[in-house]
Amino acid sequence: MTDLLITGGTVVDGTGAAPVRADVAVTGGRVEAIGDLAGRPAARTLDASGHAVTPGFVDVHTHSDLTLLSGPEAHSAVRQGVTSVVVGNCGLGVAPVAADPAALRAAAGYLDLDPAVRWTWSDLPGYLAALDAARPSVNVAALVAHIPLRAAAVGFADRPAGAAELDRMRGLLGDALAAGAAGVSTGLVYAPACYARDDELLALGRTAAEHGRLFAWHVRDYADGLLDSVRQALAVASATGCRTQISHLVAVGRRNHGSVARALDLIDDARAGGADVAFDVYPYLAGNAPLSQLLPDWAQEGGEDPMRGRLADPDVRARVADEWRDMPLTWDDITVSRVPDGPAGSGDGDGEAGGAIVGRTIAEIAAAAGTDPSRVALDLAAEHGNGVQMIAAGRGERDLLDALAHPAAVIGSDGQALDPDGPTGGGAPHPRSYGCFPRLFAEYARRPGGLPLAEAVRKCTSAPAERAGLADRGVLREGAVADVAVFDTERIADRATFASPQRFPDGIRAVVVGGRPVVEDGVHGGARPGEILRIP
Ligand SMILES: [Zn+2]
Incomplete structure (x- = not known):
């Protein structure tokens, strides 16, 4: 008997091929069959009517x-x-x-x-x-x-x-x-x-x-x-x-x-x-990186401890601030996104003083403190090292x-x-x-003139699997590993924003890993069937 039958969906197989209406049968963690499988006995059925069925x-x-x-x-x-x-x-x-x-x-x-x-x-x-x-x-x-x-x-x-x-x-x-x-x-x-x-x-x-x-x-x-x-x-x-x-x-x-x-x-x-x-x-x-990425190479030499010590030296600080004058970004572009709780560790990410600065730009923090933005950035790197994160627009x-x-x-x-x-x-x-992949579909595939659905799916599935050398993944075909995403192409969208990032997306019906449903209708059921992939 088939383990899992995903019925009534539109299969977008990950290769860039045109979508087709088809059921997908999964047994032993692999795709067993794709086609009109009505009436096939299955231990579990997942109704995908009105949804795209794609590789995970x-x-x-x-x-x-x-x-x-x-x-x-x-x-x-x-x-x-x-x-x-x-x-x-x-x-x-x-x-x-x-x-x-x-x-x-x-x-x-x-x-x-x-x-x-x-x-x-x-x-x-x-x-x-x-x-x-x-x-x-x-x-x-x-x-x-x-x-x-x-x-x-x-x-x-x-x-x-x-x-x-x-x-x-x-x-x-x-x-x-x-x-x-x-x-x-x-x-x-x-x-x-x-x-x-x-x-x-x-x-x-x-x-x-x-x-x-x-x-x-x-x-x-x-x-x-x-x-x-x-x-x-x-x-x-x-x-x-x-x-x-x-x-x-x-x-x-x-x-x-x-x-x-x-x-x-x-x-x-x-x-x-x-x-x-x-x-x-x-x-x-916008991107995200350690704030210390802004420091010149010479200022990071020796590892984090020497770097932090060096940033206490007024001459070093003046030299870094001088190099920053020609930075391609402004201090308005750079928002503090995480501050560890202690100098060497990380905690809830809001830092001891972090509640006052996380989510604010370096320019805003400097203005509120009546000081120079480069001084704010140098102080953060000196105090917290590589654990301070920034969003850079x-x-x-x-x-x-x-x-x-x-x-x-x-x-x-x-x-x-x-x-x-x-x-x-x-x-x-x-x-x-929280929202990278749904955002691709919502903002860059669904819009007029955007990526065709099959091409957007390919860029999220078979193409990256090929880059990483993951065999039998990133495609839906008989014999491939049954990693599957089921989503509503009209509703899929990111909800996470820069102001409110810890939000799960909309429109995801189910996520199946190795033949086992992990997420259904936005709920993580607790299954942990992931495999650690060693490339042969
Ligand atoms: Zn990276």
Whole structure:
């Protein structure tokens, strides 16, 4: 007997093929049949009349590395239709653990919303085993992040890696890829990854290429230096042949609006030359990052503690403030979204003084205090280090539309699986963690001239699954894993806003992971059938 029969819906299979009216039968966690299956005996039936039945969304760009251990129900992800997430993006990651675990944990402060999560692992297999033990509601694949690799091999100093250190990084990366990691990621604004020279990035690219895995790039600069930064990633792609993913392609700062089209020209040229290059994007006009990302590389040297100490020096503060004078963003563009409760830990995200500043711009906080905005930002970074998060606006919709329309664009939220009622529920997070995928359909597919439904679904399913190397996922066909989203194409919409981000979306009828319903009619039933995906 069939385990689960999803009846009466319109199947959008994830490949970009036209929607068709069909039932979907699921048995043993796999799609058993698709077609007119009326009368087929089934243990459970799910009525999808009037709804689209699609593969579950594959979120190729997340920072849920630690939040899944805090809240394995993955509420904010699965309730928007996400069934698989890729962690370890932007060079930020948790394995392998370096000689100084506390320094690595501080460097990954952006991921670290719940101080109660214990780091029980030393390497990627150990981290994947911790995920196995947590039994998340969604499937998880992991990239190996550059920060832990460099922290282990070189430490936190601003200097080139020596030959033996490059070998050590390649060895650690190769081991993690052999253990099933989906690829490697870098984040060239975050210490110590920002100290990598070209030879180091080439070494990572070569190792990724040897294993046929992805190299994901948070490039050096998304503002004035966007095009040169994209060129750097493409040069490594062409020199090494590695599969390449540009993370969250965007142009930051009003003076750079329009640059995305030029970056796409570079990507098109590389693709025409045979490079396997794509990119991800999320449908919002603001980003989210650690506030310390604004600091120059030299100010972050040595790790979080030296950085915080340095920011007490008046000469250092004057020098940073001087560099900030030419920043592409204004202090009105930057809103404080999270402040940890203690200097080294994170609590409810509102901070000791955070209640007064979370949700307000740096400019507003400075005006209220009668002080200079750069002083506010320096004080926050000095007091709380990498745990202070910001929402950064100043992006243009034309750039977003150009990126979304490109055939190589896939959707990646850049968000985190959060639980509004748990330790990860504090602060004022970017609404993408709750509404990224519904927002794509509501704002960029349903509008006149928007993405066709089948193409929007492809960008959320088979295309990102292919980037991450997830076989038999992201498509609905006989034999594929039964990760399924059922939603109302007229009603699906994000409800999370910047002012009120902890809101689940509308229009999601059901979310099925590995053949088991996890969400029905907006209610998470508590099932945790996610698999930890090791790429063979
Ligand atoms: Zn990211």
